[in-house]
Amino acid sequence: MPHPSRFDRLPPPARAAFLLDFDGTLVDIAPTPESVTVPPGLRDTLLALRHVCGDALAVVSGRPIDQIDHFLPDTPFAVAGEHGIAVRHRPGGAIERATLPPLPEPWIAACERIASAFPGARVERKKAGLVLHFRAVPEAGEAIRAEAERLIAEGEGSGQFHIQAAKMAWEIKPDGVSKENAVRALMQTAPFSGRLPVFVGDDVTDEDGIRGAEALGGTGFRIPADFPDPDAFRAWLQRLSRTAPGADSWQD
Numbered sequence: 173m174p175h176p177s178r179f180d181r182l183p184p185p186a187r188a189a190f191l192l193d194f195d196g197t198l199v200d201i202a203p204t205p206e207s208v209t210v211p212p213g214l215r216d217t218l219l220a221l222r223h224v225c226g227d228a229l230a231v232v233s234g235r236p237i238d239q240i241d242h243f244l245p246d247t248p249f250a251v252a253g254e255h256g257i258a259v260r261h262r263p264g265g266a267i268e269r270a271t272l273p274p275l276p277e278p279w280i281a282a283c284e285r286i287a288s289a290f291p292g293a294r295v296e297r298k299k300a301g302l303v304l305h306f307r308a309v310p311e312a313g314e315a316i317r318a319e320a321e322r323l324i325a326e327g328e329g330s331g332q333f334h335i336q337a338a339k340m341a342w343e344i345k346p347d348g349v350s351k352e353n354a355v356r357a358l359m360q361t362a363p364f365s366g367r368l369p370v371f372v373g374d375d376v377t378d379e380d381g382i383r384g385a386e387a388l389g390g391t392g393f394r395i396p397a398d399f400p401d402p403d404a405f406r407a408w409l410q411r412l413s414r415t416a417p418g419a420d421s422w423q424d
């Protein structure tokens with residue numbers, strides 16, 4: 173029996189809203205957060221797709237919004253950053269931030285100590301959390317996780333944060349934050365409202381986004397289950413972006 177086409181799961185252009193993860197989905201994974209490169213043509217593809225679907229295109233990332241603006245300036249209509257803690261619903265609009273407990277100061281110093289015990293590991297600070305990266309020292313991943321779990325179980329902040337598994341990284345993240353909430357928030361305002369979300373991602377946090385899209389009657393795709401890698405996903409997006417605005421169905 174032939175594999176059902178991915179297009180079977182796609183709402184038509186007039187009903188679809190694209191909510192896309194960044195790292196590992198729109199761009200290839202790189203050795204460090206700073207060293208990702210945006211492939212030539214990706215911005216044009218996203219802008220064309222945005223045009224086809226009436227502007228309903230958002231990036232939903234674990235990164236802060238300013239980093240998405242840096243890599244994809246003036247490209248998505250909306251951006252949700254830090255897994256949905258921060259949401260900007262429209263270009264130039266205000267950034268809405270969830271009110272969350274601050275990361276306890278002693279944890280920041282403790283995480284720096286944890287990272288320095290494993291040369292190659294590093295801490296990435298975020299406004300409401302931090303990430304312990306171990307891509308350069310993969311064999312230390314489990315030990316770093318154990319230390320981080322011990323840390324967040326104690327003192328001020330315990331019971332308010334959890335460890336989110338990421339790609340070669342552990343993120344200390346406030347409870348109650350998820351890409352599912354980000355999808356729900358984005359889909360409440362124009363031009364997303366009234367459309368069906370199509371969420372695409374590659375990581376554990378993206379499963380929340382896919383669940384959020386499905387709960388709203390939309391659909392989700394995951395790399396590598398649905399596309400072998402970001403390159404294959406970008407090629408698919410490029411084909412979709414060639415659909416004529418106003419067309420009833422997607423160009424394959």
Ligand SMILES: O=P(O)(O)OC[C@H]1O[C@H](O[C@H]2O[C@H](CO)[C@@H](O)[C@H](O)[C@H]2O)[C@H](O)[C@@H](O)[C@@H]1O
Pocket residue numbers: 193194195196200201202203204205206208232233234235236296303305307338339340341375377
């Ligand atoms: O939700 P995303 O847009 O996928 O962001 C998830 C995290 O991505 C970044 O870390 C990951 O990508 C890096 C660059 O490819 C890679 O070096 C690292 O190992 C990955 O974990 C980013 O640094 C995090 O802040 C994001 O939460």
